[in-house]
Amino acid sequence: xxxxxxxxxxxxxxxxxxxxxxxxxxxxxxxxxxxxxxxxxxxxxxxxxxxxxxxxxxxxxxxxxxxxxxxxxxxxxxxxxxxxxxxxxxxxxxxxxxxxxxxxx
Amino acid sequence: xxxxxxxxxxxxxxxxxxxxxxxxxxxxxxxxxxxxxxxxxxxxxxxxxxxxxxxxxxxxxxxxxxxxxxxxxxxxxxxxxxxxxxxxxxxxxxxxxxxxxxxxx
Numbered sequence: 001x002x003x004x005x006x007x008x009x010x011x012x013x014x015x016x017x018x019x020x021x022x023x024x025x026x027x028x029x030x031x032x033x034x035x036x037x038x039x040x041x042x043x044x045x046x047x048x049x050x051x052x053x054x055x056x057x058x059x060x061x062x063x064x065x066x067x068x069x070x071x072x073x074x075x076x077x078x079x080x081x082x083x084x085x086x087x088x089x090x091x092x093x094x095x096x097x098x099x100x101x102x103x104x105x
Numbered sequence: 106x107x108x109x110x111x112x113x114x115x116x117x118x119x120x121x122x123x124x125x126x127x128x129x130x131x132x133x134x135x136x137x138x139x140x141x142x143x144x145x146x147x148x149x150x151x152x153x154x155x156x157x158x159x160x161x162x163x164x165x166x167x168x169x170x171x172x173x174x175x176x177x178x179x180x181x182x183x184x185x186x187x188x189x190x191x192x193x194x195x196x197x198x199x200x201x202x203x204x205x206x207x208x209x210x
Contacts, residue, residue: 003146005162007112030207037206037207038206038207039204039205039206039207040204040205040206041108041202041203041204041205043202043203044200044201044202045200045201045202046199046200052198052200053198054200057110057200057202057204059204093157093158094151095149095150095151095157095159095162096149096150097146097148097149097150097162098146098148099144099145099146099162099164100144100145100146101142101143101144101145102135102142102143102144
């Protein structure tokens with residue numbers, strides 16, 4: 001499994017971000033080829049070091065790194081990437097990785 | 106579902122981080138009460154803006170915010186938190202949130 005993570009610092013206008021993100025950006029994200037699941041949070045809290053440096057977090061799962069790369073290179077992926085500046089007035093940090101994990105039983 | 110995320114900037118000694126993290130820290134994490142699943146990646150890549158500002162990412166899932174808070178307040182949670190400075194020489198950013206998600210079908 002390969003994961004895409006996007007971290008959003010506080011935007012200039014939180015309400016405008018949320019409105020555009022949920023009504024326009026996420027529907028574009030949902031069209032990404034090979035997308036297995038996605039989630040987001042707009043209520044990120046910080047740990048013991050104080051308030052969180054990020055306002056929102058997005059995560060998406062793909063079968064593997066090749067599927068992720070193909071999704072981002074597709075017309076839908078390019079549309080998603082080009083749409084980010086339309087709402088992310090505080091910037092966006094994108095990470096991708098193949099996690100190793102375990103389920104507690 | 107409530108998620109804990111820890112983002113690690115590049116440490117002073119990558120090999121020392123990986124050794125301590127996998128052999129000592131993660132076994133402590135696995136003992137957290139209420140932990141449903143966890144995953145980590147030590148091969149984080151950056152997006153179009155260049156190299157990733159984080160070297161490693163950890164994520165854990167709990168049933169809800171109350172379970173997460175109880176886990177962190179437990180003796181095991183305090184041991185996990187106190188162990189972080191033993192390996193995270195580049196610091197650590199902790200986030201927690203209750204994501205909204207969807208599975209592509």
